Amino acid sequence: MATYKDYMLFDKLPQTWCAGCGEGIALQSIAAVLASTGYDKHDIALVSGIGCFGRVDDYLDLNCMHVTHGRALPAATGIALANPNLHVLVTMGDGDGVTIGGNHLIHCARRNINLTAIIANNYNYGQTGGQYSATTPTGSITSTSPYGHVEPPMDICKLAAAAGGTYVARATSYNPVQMRKLIKDGIYHKGFSLIEIMVACPTHYGRYNKQGEAARMMKLMNEQSITPEEASHMTEEELSNKIVVGCLVNKERDDYYTKYHKIIEEEREEA
Amino acid sequence: MKKEIVLSGVGGQGLISTGEIIGQAASIFEGLNATMTASYGSETRGTFTKTDVIVSDKQIGYPNVEVPDLILCLAQVAYDKYLPLFRDDTLIVYDTDEVKKADFSKGQHIGYPFRSMGIELGNIQTANTIALGVMMKHTGLLTKENILSAIASRFAGKEKAIAMNSKALEKGFEL
């Protein structure tokens, strides 16, 4: 029986992330999910971008393509379309996934590319000193919003759902059991799947906003968590400070490769 | 042997198609060299457009027409533009429906009402091919058979277009 260790590299440990960062939990969850699928690691491709969570590939013993900031989804699109037998995972942060790469996320979801995007949302650019991102809550202090952030945050899951994502889910690093289930369901889902993982950044976001130690930040995250069912009875205002966790979208639609392959079968001239 | 040909008019008159037919007939079926460059812009219909075709038995370097031997003018704007380039031995084929010949202009002029003839033939879109027949009859540059082969190749799979353009070419050769 494979364990998470079979999918990991240990020569770069200890991990690069700060003490209390939730991304180590996400890393271990990904490796554990892969172990539970039993997939041959040669059939898995991991594409990562730039940012704290883009460093996941340092610790995974898989086919890895580490690319530029924001372009992990398009690079993964190429892999998924070139070889439909691969299980393609994409690890990004909120900066990578929905800020510099937001346009790619929309179109990747719309095309329904068969891959699994795992976005670790820590509300800021952790790797470069805690500047604000597209998910930073209004009023937050960051290293580039010292007087309070004036922009509204982007809801990653709503964006992915609106763009046509066929599997969209959210988990927090407080609840790795749920996280694993959602990642696994996302990997088994055919088409574009996205799992947003809320992670605490005690070094920057937590410190700037006086949220306390990592444990307190995680506890807060859990207190904010509600199910989609609970959310359905709440007003916009009541929802403003909540984190809706669980599977938010799960539907079937032919992915790009499947649809395009029908054209190839029709038009193909050579054997 | 080298012939520099200008096909001019306004967008939508099928001049690129005519150029392709000449180029194909010359290069694929006649065994000569041919180049074609067309004016290229974001406008597609109604504004001045021209296609340069060069046919030669030698390798063709510079692909734009410098001194035209043969000019087709299907619109006044085109005729006026090329008027200064006419020499005594330039052959100008023009549409009498659309173009008023300039007094005292140089060159040998051959005019027919191509537009009306195209309508009479059943499709205004064949005016250019009738003119092509006239041009090739008067220059002897390419054989009718090779042009018909080029038409068949250019419109491969479109039987109606092949028939219509073949008929138009024959009409031009009869004039």
Add this chain to the structure above:
Amino acid sequence: MRKTVKKFIEGNVAMVEGAIAAGARFYAGYPISPSSEIAETASKELPKHGGMYVQMEDELSSMATLLGASLAGKKSFTATSGPGFSLMQENLGLGVMSEIPAVIYDVQRCGPSTGAATKPAQGDLMQARWGTHGDHGIIALSPSSAQDCFDLSITAFNLSEKYRTPVVFLADEVIGHLRETVVIRQPDPSEIINRRQPDPDTKPENFRPYDFSGNTPAPMPFIGDKKFLMRTTGSTHNEKGAFCPTPDNINRVTNYLTNKIEKNADAIVITREYHLEDADEVIITFGCCVRSAMTAVDRLRQKGIKAGLLQLVTIWPMAEKKIRSVLSSVHRVIIPEMNLGQLANEIRKFNDYGCKIIQVNRNDGILITPQQIIDGLEAK
């Protein structure tokens, strides 16, 4: 197996025919004048050969998708023009650093910025060389006929696979839209280079995706290979493809990326000569200007002037040896180009011989005429 056929087609279409003949089966791009016929033709032809076309949201993603597809086993290409090529520089650099093959067709138009979108220029010489940041080597080829668009496409993919690098196909609007006879043939398999695979006896744990010890890239298994795991990164890395930003390693990697191309220049460089052997008056040029230069040579020879032409088919790496042999043997050279002197400035770097360099430049979207080249010579 496709039969050899002759077609009267434009350069842009011939590029796609050439790419397919070279084995390319994946296209990702964003349409832009004057290259759009490449996208259109690719979308029509690729499925017939089992290939795939995807139109991306921009050129940033196009280039990234290209590299992903290449890594997963498909020879891949894209097409663009100046503004799109600018956006591609980001992930062109990723391709250079990660050492992933791909071919980028740049059909040059007037710039900067939107410039004159439908008019020809040759102003991307330096963008092709230095558009992406940091020291590296690059290969760029420039066609001067529709037939070149076919033949050099095969060369471009071969070089890309051999040297594990993106290759720029530096065309221009004149050649992209020039219709000519093109002989389309299926190359013999011996003509086609595919990326080197690891020795089958290599133990998986001993395989290294990078090798900086010489000027030859490491073997490159596809993602999906059943024996070897592949690992690439745009970060400075060691042989394992692991992040390694030590001063020694940064130095080693950038030197390697430069030397991989520059030290192999003799094997990469392609030039052509037209009446050069006995020439007193030499024209050096590339791309569309070659056509004007050939006609100028013919006319000068008719006047009894011994003119000749050196055509640079590879723009990068520069044909330094050949250019030096010309500069050292004649009193002057004339360099026509559709920019304000990007090629002339490169040639000056090799001019240790006091050879006079005459520039003929045009940046107004009109192809330099043979007469302008002749005037350029006679004015001096």
